[in-house]
Amino acid sequence: MTFTAGPFGFLLGMVPFLIGFLTGSGIEFDKARATNEFARALQEKHQLYFWITFSLFLIIVGLFLFHYIYNVKKNKFNPESKTNQFFSYIRIITAICTGYLVYELVIYLLINEIYYHGAFLTIPYLIGLGITLGACILVFTDTKFMAFLYQSVLKQKKQNILYSINKSLNYAKLGKNCIVLILGLIFMIPSIFPMVGITPNPDVQPESGYGSTDRPYSVSKIRIENKLPADIASYVYPDNENSSWYSYIYLPNLAEKSLDVESQIPLAFFLHGYGGSYHMEYDATLRTLASRGVAVIFVQYATDLNVEVILDNLENASTTNSADYYVRYNMTWNGIENSVDALVGNNTLIDQEDLTAILGESYQIDLSRIMIMGHSYGGGMTLFIGPQVIKQGWATKQLIIDLEAPWFASKWTTHDIGLSNLPNYTIVNVVGYEDDATASPCIGMSHFERFYSRDDSDPLNSSQVSYLYIQSDRYGFPRQIATHYLPTDALINTLAHFGYFRRLDAMAGFLTADAYNQTSVAIEALTYFTNGGTHVTWMGDWSDGTPIKPILYSIDPYGKRGGTNIAVLVLDPDHEECQG
Template sequence: MAARADQRARRWRRIGATALVCLAIVAAGCSVPPPRGSLPAGTPGADGPCGVARTDLWNPLDLRHADVLFEPTGDGRPWTGGSCSDDARPVVLVAHGYLGTAPEVYQGLIDHLVGAGFVVVFPGYTVEYGPSHQYEVVDSGFDLGVEASGRVDTSRVGVVGHSFGGGMTPWLVQQIDARGWGSEALWAVTMAPHYVLEVGTGPIELPARTHLAVVNYDEDVVVDARIGIDLYRSATLDPSQKVHVMVHTDRTVDPPLFADHFGPISFEFASFLSNLSTDRGDRWSAWRTVDATAGCAMDGRWCDTDLEDMGTWPDGRPVVRAEVSADPVDVGPPAIQECEFFLNPRPCP
């Protein structure tokens, strides 16, 4: 009993230390990086050929943070079709986490998406609890970015959300559908989603053509995985149109490779944060899932991707596999934002 109590105390100390460190670096990420490396060309998660051009816009609904537009450049031929410099490119809205107001927090993911030929819009919103306004800021910022680009094919639309932005993803998909966008391809990937607001307390109505992936992390001490599980279960989609992925910590290495709340985050601009730059973990657990979901929605490719596969270590040992399940359960530790907290309007599974 004493040993178990001591183990529990150590676990809570690690949870507390992890949360404090994460907040101290503005939600930069806490994962121990696995070896760097690219995925083979022609597979989901692989680097694309397009360059990146950035334009800072300003959203009248929130002038404190830039509404950032990223566009593909060059003559490469990405998997999304055509040329990087085409006048009609598919678009992705990136809805950031609560503290991740600068796109540099997600630069690895953004560069990957633009490299694949997507126009990316990253609307910043202020860190203050006003969900209705924050949701509107992101939605209007997306519209503003699409209009400013002039290169967007609005029939092919995706949403990638993380944490607080992950919670707003279903509502954003509804707004996209209301505009008549996404007629050829509509998809969404939400990672470690915060409370799902503005969609009621019952079934989450999404257009039947939507492809949805919900990603949770088994050692997320910030957001309860049951929130993502409820989102997955409640989405009114055919089972073939949605998937839940639980990414697991790998304890076969020392220190362990933790599957934590900050999986999709990678800084690319600060050398002193090199351990938080893009690594194989980002490519396998985030980029690969995003590409597979988008590819399946856009032209039927990669629909049978094994999303449990997290790659191998340099010595050939497999990284601990994720779990894809039609009946997911929460296997993680207590979180700062538990499902039963009063701010969550939805039932807990």
């Protein structure tokens, strides 16, 4: 019975997953996110969880072993006994659970290849422990198999064993149990030392200054509806409640402070990744920016589009020329314009009393100082939103553009506006992650070259344009893996605190300090996201004093101008964008 119960448990998990995957439900991303959150919760108290789970493992195995030894001595190996009948039910349940854990292991290995890249040890430890425990229970509750081991494997014979042994069947059981046991041990044993806490652990985040928990302001959040133009609305499938689309505005609670001057509030636009329209996936990012005194606008754009309608209505549209970008880019820009108008009082989407309660009686939305951030698909979108901001007449004093693990930019004629009109004071950071299996860091390198040269016009000053390559570090535990999803809340680790949040915090701090003419504060903030100094590249230390691998900084990532060629270091150096 257990021979079929195990595969049944495996199929119990695998079939729904395959159905969801093949129907495009996004089940693999949901699974990855749920695993991320679970693993992070375990890592916070991994030593405690290890001793609890490992102790339970030893107790359960010890009890079953004691039961076996006791019955051998007391001559109680009766296959018809109630205990053995009860054990048969335990074996069936255990086999189903073990089969399900094998499914979890298979899915973990598949998703690990895409998302984690070995970031977690708690998950394989728990799965391996569960499979190992299952194998042990299957052995100790099978009295006929234990008798076979006693007589055949241990080369001893007990006359008081009351039933004959089917050797061929038990050899098959021996093979199956050994495979399951070895499988569990392979994934459990390597995780034991890190789980116990013997290996070095990393600094969590900066203790003070940018990137620390020291925040000038608390943060409020406002949601407004993004009313789409009729043509754009016809291209998207309904989402959210009432088929509405929203913009989320994070604001510093300036009213809590007694400021002597009129509050100056720069703006930041955050462009989310493909499929990342749920703002809470970036909540920590949005709050980090707003807590420095910046108003942050997060606009939802659609993932799923009505492609047939797009192809029928957009001139020269095809499935290969970025026509779908037209919809998402314009949804985003529409939301940005509506949100800015709401903040400056040009529409009624936000009640003025609500703004006054948050921002105080005397404030000014500073459209002359703008920050544009994009992750993944949103990173590519910055090449459209940046020029749009300039065309609008904004960012006349400061413009910061930050691309995190960026995807390709649109080549649609109306979107590829070009970067030649970016102002001389534009500051650009393009960031690639070593274990990004979704968007090659070389895509960002090609964007870097466009920003640096301003599309082969007049290059920006090299001190204002940076390419940053965040390396993974597997030296200690938790492992620090720079994956595509590092900016999302589900995967906040040391790399995120030092290599991402510290930089964003400084960018927002720079804009605010510049708005208040706090020159020395603004100059210090610049050192955290320009020129590649220690504040930019240092990532903290492991607990034994070993430095965590630093960020690689470059103004020449392809090595075209005599710099270090970072393109040869990426996971996929043969990628078309890695050729420079």
